[in-house]
């Protein structure tokens with residue numbers, strides 16, 4: 001999983017900070033490139049744009065030099081106000097608003113990247129799987145529309161439970177005859193963002209230099225930070241490794257509890273999704289060394305048809321799914337423990353999509 005020679009770092013289009021798991025110079029990595037490639041026309045949609053994630057994510061995309069058109073969709077009419085508000089920012093991105101299923105076509109036509117944070121968030125005491133009954137149908141409906149109106153777009157799914165909503169999306173796309181596994185990604189970037197932050201804090205490292213790959217899925221014990229592969233190389237005591245792993249796995253719950261019933265992570269998620277979208281857009285533009293961890297169709301772990309690991313992003317989405325590298329004994333045990341849960345959540349999504357509840 002280590003980056004090899006020639007894999008470079010890149011400055012964010014909107015913050016100037018380095019982006020991507022690739023951001024940290026691993027041994028042998030080439031010198032950072034800081035020039036932007038020529039901007040190509042890119043229409044990007046956010047579905048669920050009036051929500052807690054959708055609003056700040058849309059702002060960050062309005063600031064992104066890779067984006068030319070931003071199409072905002074929600075079932076809530078508030079999305080019109082969000083678009084009006086954003087349209088006053090003096091960046092060149094053209095913003096449009098679309099409300100309700102009847103406007104999905106107008107939203108999605110011509111889109112090359114669609115980011116989906118539509119759905120309900122957790123409240124204290126809930127697991128991500130408790131969101132399945134509502135969010136499964138929402139994702140199914142939206143991905144059905146993507147298959148119809150932008151069948152070649154790259155889809156990035158944020159809506160939880162990601163371990164099930166991504167398999168649902170794959171089945172919908174297969175049934176529509178337009179499934180391309182390179183173009184369907186579950187967004188797990190927030191796990192990497194959190195792991196980098198917590199490890200930097202615990203070890204007194206420069207935040208910009210820390211890179212921790214996070215593999216598996218996006219719920220509880222299926223979130224597995226590979227602390228042994230942290231860059232720069234650091235050592236952890238058994239107690240530190242256990243505590244950091246648990247904190248990264250439970251970080252979503254930490255925010256859900258702090259928000260006390262008013263939702264889950266929105267700002268850090270918008271930040272993470274904006275980073276993922278930027279890496280994806282740069283990959284689409286031909287930038288050669290874009291790497292992020294994402295939950296994708298994978299044969300890296302036998303028996304788990306989807307798995308989060310580091311992927312290389314290219315003109316068509318996922319260009320390569322990397323292997324896991326060397327795991328230590330703690331990580332091997334955590335991997336064994338997670339697999340039954342991850343596989344069950346994947347199968348639950350597939351079963352739902354193959355036999356969806358009848359609409360009344």
Ligand SMILES: NC(=O)C1=CN([C@@H]2O[C@H](COP(=O)(O)OP(=O)(O)OC[C@H]3O[C@@H](n4cnc5c(N)ncnc54)[C@H](O)[C@@H]3O)[C@@H](O)[C@H]2O)C=CC1
Nearest residue numbers: 048050051052053074075076118119120121158159160269
């Ligand atoms: N992948 C990840 O790392 C993370 C995922 N999430 C998930 O993201 C989702 C959204 O979270 P928030 O933005 O905080 O929720 P929110 O409730 O603030 O916003 C959701 C938005 O989706 C809209 N919506 C609902 N049904 C829709 C439909 N059929 N079509 C279009 N829009 C629809 C709502 O009107 C609302 O504006 C949740 O499922 C949450 O669990 C949250 C944080 C991290």
Ligand SMILES: O=C([O-])CC(=O)C(=O)O
Nearest residue numbers: 122160251252253264265
């Ligand atoms: O915890 C939640 O429900 C939202 C989420 O996925 C996260 O913050 O990682």
